[in-house]
Amino acid sequence: MNTAHDLPTTIPAYLERLRQSLQGCDPALAQDALYDAEDYLRSELAANPGKSEADVIAAVAGSYGAPDEVADIYRDTEARVQTALRAPPPPPRKSVLGRFFGVLVDPHTYGSLFYMLLALATGTFYFTWAVTGLSLSLGLAILIIGIPFAILFIGATRVLALVEGRIVEVMLGERMPRRPVYTDRSLPWLQRIGAMFTDPRTWGTVGYFLAMQPLGVAYFAVAVTTLALGAGFIALPFAHWFGFDANIDIELFGFVDPSSPWIWPLSIAVGIVLIVAMLHLARLVGYLHGKLAKALLVSNRAW
Structure with missing residues (x-):
């Protein structure tokens, strides 16, 4: 369980932590995850001009997730999707x-x-x-x-x-x-x-x-x-x-x-x-x- 002081305080730091958490997974999946995370965080920052990056990250951590949690979600989702789409092996x-x-x-x-x-x-x-x-x-x-x-x-x-x-x-x-x-x-x-x-x-x-x-x-x-x-x-x-x-x-x-x-x-x-x-x-x-x-x-x- 991630606490508030464990979270990155800037969007670049959040993305770097997410990139590290995605090490070893498919680079294409990592590109998609990084895009989604940055788009979501910057949209939240733009929608709350009175908040700092640290406040926005702390606010969305419960719904969107900390970097390691987001990485796990993407890995699990990708595994399920690939299993569903993969043709039966001969x-x-x-x-x-x-x-x-x-x-x-x-x-x-x-x-x-x-x-x-x-x-x-x-x-x-x-x-x-x-x-x-x-x-x-x-x-x-x-x-x-x-x-x-x-x-x-x-x-x-x-x-x-x-x-x-x-x-x-x-x-x-x-x-x-x-x-x-x-x-x-x-x-x-x-x-x-x-x-x-x-x-x-x-x-x-x-x-x-x-x-x-x-x-x-x-x-x-x-x-x-x-x-x-x-x-x-x-x-x-x-x-x-x-x-x-x-x-x-x-x-x-x-x-x-x-x-x-x-x-x-x-x-x-x-x-x-x-x-x-x-x-x-x-x-x-x-x-x-x-x-x-x-x-x-x-x-x-x-x-």
């Missing part, structure tokens, strides 16, 4: 074949695969946005309109980071922030702009957007090429069966005649293995990309 498989083909019934597999296909469009948009915004910001810097444009570009980029975070969380299963980094509206606007430009997360987001173009092209090319190749191997015997392979080179396999009946089951097996291997690769790409997104899009204040 049954354990001991055999090699069971583990290899088990990826077919894992819902995260298809989210990762769809992300790889979608990344061509989102990566192109993010890359175009970042390059155009940076170029115009630098090009217009000598004009009076340059500064407002740069501020608008950076602000919109931070909003897009939240959008990408939601896409990553839904498709890849990586917990991402649901709140932005809090901006103290009581500060002078020049300080708020300066904080936005000096926040490493701002430039991490720009770097992420620039990297999404080559990553998106690579993801899309690998996924489409491998899936098409696997589907082609599976379809080849059926194409021959129905007479659609008149233009297929007789030496397609290099050393056998694809019209030989015994090669048909082998062709189908190779196609299936290629597709399942692609699904395993999609899972790996989804895991690694989720970690990259968290490293570049989550505020370093939450780490």
